Amino acid sequence: MKIVKEITKNFINEVEKEYIGNDIYTIARHALSQNKIGSITKVTEQTEFTRNRFSIDLKTLPATNQKASGRCWIFAGCNVLREIIAKKYNLKEFELSQNYVAFYDKFEKCNYLMESVIELTNKTSEERTLDTILERGIEDGGQWDLFVNIINKYGIVPKDAFPETYQSSNTQSINCMLNRYVRKFAFEIKDIKNEDEINNKKSKYMENIYKMLCSSFGIPPKTFSFEYVNKSDEYNCIKNITPKEFLERYIGINLNEYVSIINSPTKDKPFNQTYTVKYLGNVIEGNAVKYLNMEMDRLKELVIEQLKNNEPVWFGSDCVKGSDRESGIWDDLSFDRDLLFQVDTKMSKGAMLETRESAMNHAMVITGVNLEDERPTKWKIENSWGDTVANKGYYVATDSWFSKFVYQAVINKKYLTEEEKMNLEKEPQKLELWDPMGTLAEEEFYV
Numbered sequence: 135m136k137i138v139k140e141i142t143k144n145f146i147n148e149v150e151k152e153y154i155g156n157d158i159y160t161i162a163r164h165a166l167s168q169n170k171i172g173s174i175t176k177v178t179e180q181t182e183f184t185r186n187r188f189s190i191d192l193k194t195l196p197a198t199n200q201k202a203s204g205r206c207w208i209f210a211g212c213n214v215l216r217e218i219i220a221k222k223y224n225l226k227e228f229e230l231s232q233n234y235v236a237f238y239d240k241f242e243k244c245n246y247l248m249e250s251v252i253e254l255t256n257k258t259s260e261e262r263t264l265d266t267i268l269e270r271g272i273e274d275g276g277q278w279d280l281f282v283n284i285i286n287k288y289g290i291v292p293k294d295a296f297p298e299t300y301q302s303s304n305t306q307s308i309n310c311m312l313n314r315y316v317r318k319f320a321f322e323i324k325d326i327k328n329e330d331e332i333n334n335k336k337s338k339y340m341e342n343i344y345k346m347l348c349s350s351f352g353i354p355p356k357t358f359s360f361e362y363v364n365k366s367d368e369y370n371c372i373k374n375i376t377p378k379e380f381l382e383r384y385i386g387i388n389l390n391e392y393v394s395i396i397n398s399p400t401k402d403k404p405f406n407q408t409y410t411v412k413y414l415g416n417v418i419e420g421n422a423v424k425y426l427n428m429e430m431d432r433l434k435e436l437v438i439e440q441l442k443n444n445e446p447v448w449f450g451s452d453c454v455k456g457s458d459r460e461s462g463i464w465d466d467l468s469f470d471r472d473l474l475f476q477v478d479t480k481m482s483k484g485a486m487l488e489t490r491e492s493a494m495n496h497a498m499v500i501t502g503v504n505l506e507d508e509r510p511t512k513w514k515i516e517n518s519w520g521d522t523v524a525n526k527g528y529y530v531a532t533d534s535w536f537s538k539f540v541y542q543a544v545i546n547k548k549y550l551t552e553e554e555k556m557n558l559e560k561e562p563q564k565l566e567l568w569d570p571m572g573t574l575a576e577e578e579f580y581v
Contacts, residue, residue: 295359
């Protein structure tokens, strides 16, 4: 075995001689010169296990499209809620306004960020936290609890009551403007000692931010009409509804009954404990992010139980790993890149989290599962990348991929055991802002 401290010409010559003498490397080099890595490492035998058929298959509405934005968590949340309305009113097509949720999320995040800056400024022990907050700024990403905070405070409206704009579907430019503005605020208050002066300045900034959002996303409706045609082609129109009334009367769900369970098998996060992430939030007076960590087998049991009760499941995962977008598949066994390069890159889930090889970067909805002897073999996934990809926007994820790259699911707490409910009530351990369990709230994977 060659010991390497510094790279020498002799080391390079020896490695190159070994490389040239191996036919597998020669074949790999020839193939890679004209092809994508994925196309020549595809394991076609895996198609036996990735067919789009499931023993439990919820009948859900057509796929949505988040376009060039990182609002997956909002789209996933709205996709869960719209199924309730669709069943009540016998609708074949319906969407809730993702733009409405995003508008108030950005407004609240700006307020949350500036309050955090005020708190942390001049605290030398929190310099890294403040630097991280300012570096990330206002992002599209989010978490289930952040979705709940916005819905509980502002309600929700149908998409046609507050439709998409170019800026809401292409958020990079407005995010840059908001971040430049809040960073300017952070710089300006550094040497101000008077609390009233700081608060007055922040209020003026928030006034301007609201106006910036109205120019970019539109003016959110205070009342609207719920106008729809059902599957029997019957027209209906209910007028003068407020967003809060629409949530309470026409959706009628208590979002506080739903909790986040995670699978994070790392040494710093024992199972059956609760966790939160410092300075991860949007509505200051809203709920803090909270997770209950558990074994993957138990997480799957709870997801399956909710699916059996005909209710979809919001979840967070690493959508980059094992992805075959053209075929609409997530499967860690469908590509054999290690064989191509003659290396072993396999890592445990905990090791991937600790080294940042993997982390949550996308939220979607589980709408089905295939069970054999009550054990899952594959999962049906509703994505928000439009209906022109995969199976009209629906994907298949193998159970192997699920085990490795699913990190979070949202479950009605009625499915938890009494012990799990007690564990959920424990004081959460506070994780640093840069912990892998907080990454879904960062600027996530864009379509």
